[in-house]
Amino acid sequence: MNIGDVATASGLPAKTIRYYEDIALVTPKREANGYRVFSENDLHKLRFLARARALGFAIEDCRTLLALYEDKGRSSAEVKELSRKHLDDIDQKIAQLQSMRNTLSHLVEACAGDHRPDCPILNDLGQ
Amino acid sequence: MNIGDVATASGLPAKTIRYYEDIALVTPKREANGYRVFSENDLHKLRFLARARALGFAIEDCRTLLALYEDKGRSSAEVKELSRKHLDDIDQKIAQLQSMRNTLSHLVEACAGDHRPDCPILNDLGQ
DNA sequence: CTTGACCTTCCAGTGACTGGAAGGCCCATG
DNA sequence: CATGGGCCTTCCAGTCACTGGAAGGTCAAG
Secondary structure, eight states, X not given: OOHHHHHHHHOOXXXXXXXXXXXXXXXXXXXXXXXXXXXXXXXXXXXXXXXXXXXXXXXXXXXXHHHHXXXXXXXXXXXXXXXXXXXXXXHHHHHHHHHHHHHHHHHXXXXXXXXXXXXXXXXXXXX | OOHHHHHHHHOOOHHHHHHHHHTTSOOOEEOTTSOEEOOHHHHHHHHHHHHHHHTTOOHHXXXXXXXXXXXXXXXXXXXXHHHHHHHHHHHHHHHHHHHHHHHHHHHHHHOOOSSSSOXXXXXXXXX
């Protein structure tokens, strides 16, 4: 398979796949003409990466997860620990966004949004 | 005031304030020795920026908001529109994170997290 | 033989800082 | 007067995970 094929099959842009090769997450072979050749296993890895990234795991975490995935003797504790930490991160981010949302939605509601210059949003920011 | 003073007073790191000068969000004067001198108005702007950033507004939005803040003839409609869009962005981000959180928390719960290699998290990623 | 869809590499930019090096300035103490 | 410590300065590089674009090679169809 060429890069376009695995891009379609994995849902990742070709650019991203090249980048993943750059940072050694996948290591496709090369044809005589220089084109990358992807095996089924490469595609499987790319799909794994796409899913892990979609869950918000950082690239370096994806690298770790992929290594654990391929290590048939790993303990699931390590995976769970990594995932639990990531879940905590997500919860923190959500909490932060919720707090922004709270403040901002109050301000937006209080703002008339007409041609007049009086604006509770700017008033608040200018405290 | 020197940069250290406004850093303390605004809560922004000195590095960040220098960066804000770089991108022309503030324009402090200079003393003969090259040190930046910040006026009360500069400090006021920095506090405005700190609050706007804390609400998650992008730097370019902050620039716009600051300009509107200083334009005493602005219409509040423009401010409200910008804020409403930002609120939508926040909502989208929250939704995305919630969906990650959902999936991931189910997986984490399903994972024994012991010495055995069987792991629902990796099984899911490897689909 | 040309066209168009692939593919390649390399370089630069994104956003909003952040860290660190190398060096100047200022004040107080010995 | 020297020195030490805490300010301040500039400049460069790195972060994260791509993304865009230029310049050019390859391949199959018509």
